Amino acid sequence: MSALSVAVELPRVSGPTLLVDLSAIAENTRTFTARTDAALMAVVKADGFGHGAVDVARTALAHGATQLGVTSIEEALALREAGLRAPALSWLNQVDADFESAVSADVDLAVPSHQHLEAILRGVAGRTRARVHLQLDVGMARDGAPPDEWAQLCRAARQAEQRGLLDVVGVMGHLGCADDPTDPSNAAGRRRFAWGLETARATGLRPRTRHLAATSATLTDPRTHHTMCRVGAGLVGIDPSRTVRLRPALTLTAPVVSVRRVRAGTPVGYGHTWTAPTATNLGLLPLGYADGLPRAASGRAEVMVRGRRASIVGLFSMDQIVVDLGEDAVPPGEPVTIFGPGDAGEPTVAEWAGWASTIEHEIVTGIGARVRRDVRTEHTSGLRSMR
Template sequence: MTAVVATRPRTGSGPRLEVDLGAVADNTRLLARRAAGELMAVVKADGFGHGALDVARTALAHGATRLGVTSLDEAWPLLELGAPVLSWLNAVDADFAMATARGVEVAVPSMQHLAAVAAAPGRTRVHLHVDAGMARDGADPSSWSLLCRTARRAEQRGEVEVVGVMGHLGCAGTPGDECNALGRTRFVWALEQARAAGLRPRDRHLASTAATLTDPRTHHTMSRVGAGLVGIDPSGSTALRGAMTLTAPVVSVRRVRAGTPVGYGHAHRTTSATHLGLVPLGYADGLPRAASGRAEVLVRGLRRPVVGLVSMDQLVVDLGQRGVDLGETVTVFGPGDAGEPTVADWAAAAGTIEHEVVTGIGARVERRVLGATHLRSLS
């Protein structure tokens, strides 16, 4: 038998996501100090879930000079900020005419893309994109020399201006991995081939966040950082500050006996008499279901376990012997300053990466942006 203590939250309460632009500013300044050349702020996927315009504006004010996104649709809203914008993941039928007209720089990863860009009216600024060893985006090395020569002819005809060469490392999060050496070598070779074709790209960029922090050999004239802006370092080498805090009220509290089954499939049974708290957040809000039974939240200054399966709209927390008051705030994750779980903790519990957690928070969660004031200095 269970005793229901309360079943209704305080009026006006609900899940809330806070984005701390002060953390973005601090992270940007650190990354700008580490980078040997310019710093491009990558704000794809709505600024890694933190708000593309807010993150971009903050990064530009604290050391970044360029902006990067994947699609052209992501690029248009950023143009109001006045910084150069590069878009590097587009289908061959993308609106390259609009990109040219509005001054968006585009990546060219294939002969087909080059033909489509060259056919657009005007002179498009392009970055030739080489596959540096991931078999993903970028031109295969077997076609690279031809791509460079063809781009040079298009440049001479006034159809494009090759302003950059770019690549991406597949293992930068593990600095000692041999694939990084291959990527560096292939990128240098790609630059040599571009120069041999008569191209003179002023922007040469290979490093993302992890390589910017760990390997100066990858920096060239510019580094592209995205995850690092919001506090994620895939290399684990540097203390960046998390910019996202997720909280929610406890909407129901009940006393239960030992052996009480919890949630779908009775995936958990209480081992002793305890209090269970219901929190109105679930996988529809971006919390990974794979973290069920392994994640924790912060309640009254203590970490308490998530028990049972994370449901679509809710999760259950074992509150222990004392319980909590109805409507009290639970911190799901944050920067860790008060002992709360971090995004990294939730990612580890779910067997995934931090990027997936921060980009997955859904539209139902109220968002609040904190200004870039009272900034901390990171070393």
């Protein structure tokens, strides 16, 4: 038999696949709406934390969320182009961003500085009335106006409002240590936000929407809820506070490309960081750090093969990893689970984050474009594929 005929007879290899389970996002959304009397903003930045912004947004809106949040104007406009008309807020933009397009698309804008306020007013040039959320730094020294600039920003926004150029519909802040409810900086952040609201009201502003809590604070501290909570990571099953069991929405699989039998003492991968202690079978999987598997997890990470855990051995490569299969006779094309919800004992995103000394957010947002996406609708019979 020729080499060509052998290759043709091998099982078909479909490639790495990321399954997105929208029923998990629906369940998580209901969990959050049950935890607060405030409105729920579904934060779908970074392509819905790697789960697909439009799918996450539609699912969350169907299960209790009433507003959408993103960082850039481009992300907000993509939601509008997909037909999503729910109120949407964009809160991280350069002063030369396309504010005119945002306002024309009925996108709310965060205002973290006087320079941003002036840029928005120049962008709309009186043609329409912008809707803005003034953003206060409550203790992260990151985004938001510093406290010593807050009163000036409120006064300038109130003057623009009186001139009919904009509506200050919200005031927002963000806590830096909400994943630890006992951290004293949370109380300091709540106090600063309360002061910011009082200062805004003293200038004549009457923001209807007041939002400080993100995922962790929504779960752990009702004092931060005000009129709206912003939840992003929690929708996709990540709870940084580790206080509630949410349902992970991703499962990453890859087929075995090839299997080889090696002797004891065989080195594997770059740098020969692992050597087979005994004779074993090694399986090659077609994904690596270019696809979002963190190289820092080398030497620690595991996968699930035929219902049992197996170690990834050697350093991760850009496009491939090697799994120690032991005595299992696994044929090419056999599916391997890299991570999933953990219901069947497979590794979870949380475990991968631990192996890489990072956070779950980085794992889920890092899966590369080469990995095919399969989206499972809330009706489990529905499945569609995307590249």
